Amino acid sequence: MAEMIYGADLGWVTQLEAMGYRWLDETGAERDILEISKELGVNAVRLRVFVNPPKDAFWRKQDDAVCMLGFCDADSVLSMAERVSDCGMKLMIDFHYSDHFADPQYQDMPEAWKHDTDAQLEQRVFEHTQEVLQLLVRHGIYPQWVQAGNEINNGMMWPNGKLDTAPKQLVRFLNAGYDAVKQVCPDCQVITHLAAVCDDAQCRPFLDNFFAQDGKTDILGFSYYPYWEPELSSKERLSKQLHTYARAYKKPVMIVETGGPDSDEQGSYEMLTDCIRVMREMDGQQQTGIFYWEPAAAAQILPDKYPLCAAKLTGGKTLRYNKALQAYRDSRG
Numbered sequence: 452m453a454e455m456i457y458g459a460d461l462g463w464v465t466q467l468e469a470m471g472y473r474w475l476d477e478t479g480a481e482r483d484i485l486e487i488s489k490e491l492g493v494n495a496v497r498l499r500v501f502v503n504p505p506k507d508a509f510w511r512k513q514d515d516a517v518c519m520l521g522f523c524d525a526d527s528v529l530s531m532a533e534r535v536s537d538c539g540m541k542l543m544i545d546f547h548y549s550d551h552f553a554d555p556q557y558q559d560m561p562e563a564w565k566h567d568t569d570a571q572l573e574q575r576v577f578e579h580t581q582e583v584l585q586l587l588v589r590h591g592i593y594p595q596w597v598q599a600g601n602e603i604n605n606g607m608m609w610p611n612g613k614l615d616t617a618p619k620q621l622v623r624f625l626n627a628g629y630d631a632v633k634q635v636c637p638d639c640q641v642i643t644h645l646a647a648v649c650d651d652a653q654c655r656p657f658l659d660n661f662f663a664q665d666g667k668t669d670i671l672g673f674s675y676y677p678y679w680e681p682e683l684s685s686k687e688r689l690s691k692q693l694h695t696y697a698r699a700y701k702k703p704v705m706i707v708e709t710g711g712p713d714s715d716e717q718g719s720y721e722m723l724t725d726c727i728r729v730m731r732e733m734d735g736q737q738q739t740g741i742f743y744w745e746p747a748a749a750a751q752i753l754p755d756k757y758p759l760c761a762a763k764l765t766g767g768k769t770l771r772y773n774k775a776l777q778a779y780r781d782s783r784g
Contacts, residue, residue, distance in 0.1 A: 456740030492779030599628030
C-alpha cells in the first residue's frame with residue numbers, strides 16, 4: 452500500500468502564538484500545537500512563503516476584507532520548519548511568488564519585481580526559490596515537497612504570467628521554480644497546485660497548456676473545498692477527477708488543500724474521511740496525501756472570519772481541535 456500523508460497547513464500558528472493564543476489537547480492540557488496535531492495522526496506540515504510580506508502580517512484585499520497572512524517570510528518559515536523537523540514530521544514548502552496570498556482571484560506580482568522583464572522575472576523566481584531552500588538546508592531542513600505556485604489555474608505573477616495572455620511565459624516561470632528546487636534539493640518532489648479539483652473547466656486549460664509547453668513537475672496537487680462548490684463536490688466526483696488527471700497527464704496526485712466549516716465538525720470529519728478513502732484508491736503511487744488547510748485556527752478569531760478551520764475557542768485565548776482531524780487517526784484503524 453502507498454504511504455499515506457496526513458497533512459496540516461499551519462502557516463498561521465506562529466502569528467497566533469505571538470497574539471497570545473495557546474492550544475489544549477484532548478485532556479484539556481495546554482501543549483504545543485505540533486505535538487497535539489501529531490497525536491491526531493498528522494505526519495506532515497505545509498508552510499507557505501511570501502516574497503516580501505507586510506511587517507504586521509495582515510493584508511487588505513480589494514474588497515477591503517482584512518486577511519491574516521501568518522508569519523511567512525523566509526526566516527519565520529525556517530523557525531517553524533525547525534519545529535516541524537524536531538517533531539519528526541515531514542514538510543511541504545508552498546511558494547506563492549507574491550507578497551501575500553495567491554489564488555485564482557489574486558496572483559499579484561511581488562512589489563519589488565513589478566518593473567522587471569520576463570527574463571528578469573524568471574531569474575527572480577529561480578533565485579527566490581533557491582535562497583529560501585538554501586536557508587532551510589543550511590539548518591539541516593530538507594523538505595519532502597515544494598509547491599511552485601499556489602492555486603495557479605489562471606496563472607501567476609499577473610500580468611506577465613497570466614494563462615490567457617502569456618501561456619508560454621507562465622510555464623517558463625514555473626520551470627524556473629522547478630529547476631531551483633532540483634538544484635538545491637534534488638530528491639524533493641515538486642508539486643503543481645490547482646484549485647477546484649472537481650471543476651474540469653477550471654483545471655483542464657492550465658494542465659493542457661502546461662504539458663504542451665513542456666512544464667516540469669513531479670506531482671499534481673489540488674484543492675478540494677465542497678463548502679465553496681457544493682454542486683460540484685462529492686466523493687465520487689473527486690475520485691473520478693483525480694483518476695482522470697492522473698491517467699491523462701501520467702503524474703501522481705495529491706489533495707494539498709481541503710477543509711470544512713468549523714461550525715460543522717461532524718460534516719468536516721466525514722468530508723475528510725471521504726478524502727482519505729479516495730486517496731487510498733489511487734493505484735500506482737508511492738505516496739498519497741491530504742493536507743487540511745489551517746485547522747488550528749477558528750473563524751471567530753480571524754479578522755475576515757474565514758470559516759473553514761478545525762478548532763474552537765474554549766476560553767479567552769485558548770483553542771482546541773474539533774472532531775474533524777480525528778478522521779486521520781480513525782482511518783489508521
